[in-house]
Amino acid sequence: MEAVTMAKAINLSLRDALARDEDVLVFGEDVGALGGVFRITDGLQEAFGEERVFDTPLAESTIIGVAVGLALRGFKPVPEIQFDGFVYSGFDQIVSHVAKYRNRSGMSMPITIRIPFGGHIGAVEHHSESPEAYFTHTAGLKVVAPATPGDAYALLQSAIADPDPVIFFEPKARYYVKEEVDPKREVLIGRARLAREGTGVSVIAYGPTVSVALEAAKAAEKENISLEVIDLRTLSPLDMATIIESLRKTHRAIIVHEAPVFGGFGGEIAARIADDGFDLLEAPVTRVGAMNTPYPPARFEKLYLPDVDRILEAADVALAYG
Amino acid sequence: MADVVEVVATDDPVRPLFSPAGELTAAARSRLGLSQDALRDLYRQMVLIRRADQEALNLQRQGELGLWGQFLGQEAIHVGAVAALQPDDWIFPSYREFGMAMCRGIDPADMLTWFRGLSAGPWDPREFHFAPLAVPVASQVPHAVGFAMGSRFKKSKDVVLGTFGDGATSKGDWHEAMNFAGVFKAPVIFLCQNNHWAISVPLAKQTAGSIAERAQGYGFPGIRIDGNDVLGVLAAVRGAAERARRGDGPYLIEAMTYRMGAHTTSDDPSRYRTETELQAWSVKDPVGRYRAWLEGQGIIDGAAIKTIGDEGESMAHAMRTRLLAFTPAPPGEVIFGRVYARPPDSFLEEREEFEASLESS
Numbered sequence: 001m002e003a004v005t006m007a008k009a010i011n012l013s014l015r016d017a018l019a020r021d022e023d024v025l026v027f028g029e030d031v032g033a034l035g036g037v038f039r040i041t042d043g044l045q046e047a048f049g050e051e052r053v054f055d056t057p058l059a060e061s062t063i064i065g066v067a068v069g070l071a072l073r074g075f076k077p078v079p080e081i082q083f084d085g086f087v088y089s090g091f092d093q094i095v096s097h098v099a100k101y102r103n104r105s106g107m108s109m110p111i112t113i114r115i116p117f118g119g120h121i122g123a124v125e126h127h128s129e130s131p132e133a134y135f136t137h138t139a140g141l142k143v144v145a146p147a148t149p150g151d152a153y154a155l156l157q158s159a160i161a162d163p164d165p166v167i168f169f170e171p172k173a174r175y176y177v178k179e180e181v182d183p184k185r186e187v188l189i190g191r192a193r194l195a196r197e198g199t200g201v202s203v204i205a206y207g208p209t210v211s212v213a214l215e216a217a218k219a220a221e222k223e224n225i226s227l228e229v230i231d232l233r234t235l236s237p238l239d240m241a242t243i244i245e246s247l248r249k250t251h252r253a254i255i256v257h258e259a260p261v262f263g264g265f266g267g268e269i270a271a272r273i274a275d276d277g278f279d280l281l282e283a284p285v286t287r288v289g290a291m292n293t294p295y296p297p298a299r300f301e302k303l304y305l306p307d308v309d310r311i312l313e314a315a316d317v318a319l320a321y322g
Numbered sequence: 323m324a325d326v327v328e329v330v331a332t333d334d335p336v337r338p339l340f341s342p343a344g345e346l347t348a349a350a351r352s353r354l355g356l357s358q359d360a361l362r363d364l365y366r367q368m369v370l371i372r373r374a375d376q377e378a379l380n381l382q383r384q385g386e387l388g389l390w391g392q393f394l395g396q397e398a399i400h401v402g403a404v405a406a407l408q409p410d411d412w413i414f415p416s417y418r419e420f421g422m423a424m425c426r427g428i429d430p431a432d433m434l435t436w437f438r439g440l441s442a443g444p445w446d447p448r449e450f451h452f453a454p455l456a457v458p459v460a461s462q463v464p465h466a467v468g469f470a471m472g473s474r475f476k477k478s479k480d481v482v483l484g485t486f487g488d489g490a491t492s493k494g495d496w497h498e499a500m501n502f503a504g505v506f507k508a509p510v511i512f513l514c515q516n517n518h519w520a521i522s523v524p525l526a527k528q529t530a531g532s533i534a535e536r537a538q539g540y541g542f543p544g545i546r547i548d549g550n551d552v553l554g555v556l557a558a559v560r561g562a563a564e565r566a567r568r569g570d571g572p573y574l575i576e577a578m579t580y581r582m583g584a585h586t587t588s589d590d591p592s593r594y595r596t597e598t599e600l601q602a603w604s605v606k607d608p609v610g611r612y613r614a615w616l617e618g619q620g621i622i623d624g625a626a627i628k629t630i631g632d633e634g635e636s637m638a639h640a641m642r643t644r645l646l647a648f649t650p651a652p653p654g655e656v657i658f659g660r661v662y663a664r665p666p667d668s669f670l671e672e673r674e675e676f677e678a679s680l681e682s683s
């Protein structure tokens with residue numbers, strides 16, 4: 001297959017899911033005739049009709065709320081939230097119902113909520129957020145964040161097929177990177193991937209920061225520093241086995257995400273490493289992420305987001321130990 | 323009761339049945355087509371659910387339930403609405419619809435295990451077509467709409483009833499769901515149990531306008547009716563359900579009633595409302611009123627009333643006994659058992675650790 005963008009890979013994945021299973025429904029704001037503001041649902045309404053792919057009124061809470069009702073009716077809803085910063089309007093329905101409905105009823109919630117997330121696109125306020133930790137903190141949900149077109153295709157297949165609700169974070173800054181996609185390759189929820197092998201420091205990333213970590217690894221190579229890069233792909237459940245395996249080699253870990261470090265998902269990873277891999281460590285685990293401020297105006301985002309230099313600095317610090 | 327402004331609806335099968343004040347007309351009452359047995363059974367159901375409500379209150383006072391929220395005074399709505407629907411029409415309740423659930427056949431003792439803190443969800447909604455209680459106010463209304471949209475997509479003939487209090491109509495979810503229902507012409511009946519209070523906040527502080535009239539703004543009809551008349555509620559829900567089943571979309575019924583008890587056993591209504599108001603509503607008591615009507619029609623006599631009362635007593639006794647004898651599933655099952663359909667390994671490990679810790683302690 002020829003190389004496609006991540007945007008196209010997600011589009012193809014939705015298309016294949018809609019074609020395979022008539023209970024799959026795609027809906028949200030502007031996903032119909034327009035094909036979504038990022039064109040992820042381009043052509044789907046035309047192909048599958050207005051009862052399977054439809055525009056909704058502008059109301060995130062009820063976009064999620066009707067997904068719950070549709071799931072109870074036997075559908076597999078795949079609602080789109082237009083941007084990260086607007087999922088908060090649907091937060092109550094996700095946390096109080098999508099995540100907990102099965103616990104109180106025994107009825108599964110096979111819902112996949114797609115959310116473009118992250119920065120680096122020069123956007124106005126509310127369009128560059130990384131709200132993943134709110135959802136990893138909620139039992140009952142599964143949370144994924146692919147970094148490549150192939151994984152985006154495959155993980156979306158797994159998410160839609162999963163009987164549990166999945167929050168599917170799409171790194172919008174990576175929508176237009178290209179890669180060959182093999183639709184037959186399976187990616188299970190809960191499995192990280194070694195994005196690059198190395199021996200010096202393990203860099204743990206997901207979604208938009210995987211490519212930053214890979215760039216850092218390339219730059220480090222020139223200085224004879226070997227970085228191993230782990231692409232988590234799934235945040236909840238967390239693949240600790242892959243992380244620990246890597247630490248057996250490197251004994252050092254850096255966690256990279258765009259969200260603020262304080263209270264961020266990196267804290268959970270660091271704590272788990274302390275629980276399961278304390279004896280392996282030769283340096284403190286460090287986190288590279290945003291400062292504890294709201295996302296800045298676009299012209300300042302480069303100063304705010306993790307970059308190659310900050311990862312290299314963290315690697316230097318880690319390697320200075322032991 | 324205040325008049326309702328006429329809504330724009332070409333085919334409103336409900337409005338002609340009611341006077342402008344929301345009373346079922348004598349003509350409509352005589353055309354309900356219910357047998358004497360059916361009419362008596364409505365009374366019986368009201369008596370039974372009221373008796374269960376009282377027994378639950380007793381149980382709470384005796385320390386056997388963590389909390390109880392009475393629906394005293396709202397029995398006509400609970401019984402009338404369920405009687406108007408088909409058994410496979412789903413109902414999406416809030417937390418006060420214990421009576422409705424009983425009318426659907428859910429065991430009241432099972433339901434009380436939730437209030438006793440022994441179960442996260444005591445019945446299978448698929449068996450009774452009755453969704454779990456929804457505690458976050460109004461959050462169940464979008465579910466009702468989604469379910470109804472699904473019925474339409476599946477070309478099925480079932481309709482959905484979403485019910486909620488007057489306080490719920492202030493929530494964004496309520497308005498969003500009403501709007502979705504209009505846009506998608508979802509076969510859903512919105513039933514507001516306007517009991518005049520949301521905990522301590524009176525209707526006048528909840529909204530400056532009319533609830534029923536809002537339907538018009540969402541593109542479907544709404545009506546305010548006397549919610550203490552079981553036959554009126556039945557007629558309104560039946561009409562709205564028939565209309566929805568035909569494919570003509572949603573309907574909003576605002577049933578006027580009064581919360582005769584406290585909000586819950588944690589509440590103290592003496593801090594915010596007067597005895598006078600309570601007394602004014604006592605004379606409109608839905609159960610007494612309906613009994614008087616049945617007697618007037620010669621449909622029920624003292625012996626039948628006594629039989630029904632006795633049935634209530636034995637039901638209450640059985641409910642109490644069953645509840646107190648209830649043993650919950652083991653802790654690991656209650657806490658972990660139903661969270662995921664496909665539980666992650668790490669989740670199962672946590673469960674194992676928890677269960678092991680119980681064994682060792």
Ligand SMILES: Cc1ncc(C[n+]2csc(CCOP(=O)(O)OP(=O)(O)O)c2C)c(N)n1
Binds near residue numbers: 457488489585
């Ligand atoms: C979203 C939300 N806010 C607050 C509460 C606490 N609360 C429980 S019931 C209630 C009042 C609801 O009033 P109404 O909708 O009129 O229903 P009623 O209790 O009268 O049946 C409040 C404030 C809640 N359960 N959910």
